[in-house]
Amino acid sequence: GTGITPMKVNGCALTLLAGAAALQVGVPPALSSSHRRVPAALMQQQSVSQPSEVEPLAAAAGETNVVGAEVEQTNERFTPITLQSLDTWAEKFPRLQDKLADIKMSSLIFPFKASPYLVEELIDWEMEGDISTDPFYRLIFPTMDMLEPSARATLEEACATKEPLTIKAAVEEIREELNPHPAGQKALNAPKKAELTGVQHKYSETVLFFASAAQTCHAYCTYCFRWAQFIGDSDLRFAQKDAGSLFDYLAEHEEVSDILFTGGDPMIMKTRVFKQYFEPFKDPTFLPHVKNLRIGTRALTFWPQRFTTDADADELLALLREVKEVGGRHIAVMSHLGHVRELSTDKVRHAIHRLKQEAGVIIRSQSPVMRGINDDAKVWADKWREEVRLGIVPYYMFMARDTGAQAFFDVPLVRAQQLYADAIRNTSGLCRTARGPSMSCTPGKVEVVGTQEVMGVPAFVLRFLQCRDEKWIGKVFFAKYDPKAVWFDDLEPLDGMELPWEYTGLPRPCIDEACQIEYLMSQENA
Secondary structure, eight states: OOOOOHHHHHHHHHHHHHHHOOOOOOOOOOOSSOOOOOOHHHHGGGGGOOOOOEEEEEEEEEETTTOOOOOEEEEOOOOOBBBTTTTHHHHHHHGGGHHHHHHHTTTSOOOOOHHHHHHHHHHOTTTOOOOGGGGGHHHOOOOOGGEEEEEEEHHHHHHHTTTTHHHHHHHHHHHHOOSSGGGGTTSSOOSHHHHOTTTEEEEETTEEEBBGGSSSSOOOOTTTTTTGGGGOOOOGGBBOOSSSHHHHHHHEEEHEEEEEEEESSSGGSOHHHHHHHHGGGGGTSSSSSSSEEEEEOHHHHHHHGGGTSSSSSSHHHHHHHHHHHOOOOOEEEEOOOOGGGGGGGHHHHHHHHHHHIIIOOOEEEEOOTTTTTTTTTHHHHHHHHHHHHHHEEEEEEEEOOSTTTTTHHOOHHHHHHHHHHHTTTSSGGGTTOOOOOOOSSSSSSEEEEEEEEETEEEEEEEEEESSSSSGBBEEEEEOOTTTOOEEEEEEEOOTTTOOOOOTOBBBBBOOOHHHHHHHHHHHHOO
């Protein structure tokens, strides 16, 4: 229901196509004669092995997973689906054709790139109803509905002028209103050193590193909270090529035990590039206080071939194992897994098997809860159960961050908490490592524990899982119950209490006991 017609969008799309797709250059993949429409993920129940639809470069056979099935593995070259190749893909999947105008116009604001694997094997092209309601379509293809009505009108009016400078100004204005750097990423988290352009240090024990070669992904999620990394604006981008200055910073900060390599997606890097950041940790005496190396990635289900049949997949797995066994480091693949369907293909199961058995890493799963994608307790319960069966540790359920198209995807706090509770109680204890729902916001990671009546007033019960001020970690606090609240700054304190953060979002000083305890005691003595 965007009301966007091809006639309305064509002038704008043609005018700014190069700019909108600055980071999305690609050649349309070779299309086979196969016209499969049902995703492989939905075919696994029938044990149907689907042939690859990308031109094979070489063949390799391999095990699938702990289930023991074998699948013929084909060495495929990753070629992203971009705006330039979208029309070609719409010929292959005709249900895309009446969505093209909407996708192209919204891609002036939101970055677009899709993975052939996801489009071919995860989207259910045979589903009844509007294809845009398929969770994996919604995950990848942007729509003008992601913009507020006033922003949509601004963009349409600018495009109608066909003036590049007018369109550019409108795009920049809309993007700035979408809060490109939430939770103080740029103002509060980045060290004040000019050479550290790709480092964030929000919590004392953990440093985030953004390698410059990792500032893209195999595909872009429509709800990505780091969408500003992909729009070609260097002022909005975290990125660093130099590994030496990162290591120098870590040497100065012995409180750091964990590095999270993030992006973008570090697994978009070739192993020879990735190696410069990881190989030094094969030496146990190198930065010995750094114990844990985390890799934040969606490659496992956007391009599982990265770990199986890519030309340098074996080299990558060998590197990870050596860093673990020789360097004595813990390596965790922090895999973005949002839906049980992602775990259902032979390719992803083979990738999981190789990471666990050949690289020896731990895989942990995390995902935000997003309206229209996975806001269903059964999806989460099924996902966690299948993850445990495959050897993945359920880790986090997050809330939609206050950036980009949050209003299009958000789920109210109260509904997310109920969804989490319904899902977790329908799983075994092995699944209950999953924490959430959690808001990764300016003061820290705030978990919505539940709702409770406090002194006769309905209230949210919350606690810090992480905080800029470590004294708050683990402490419980309360906020007024609000069925519409979706983010921490929607919350209001109970009468006579304070929330543990200032209006800026920074934590208030923490006393020995939670502020609310003093209030409750005063009420009892009144």
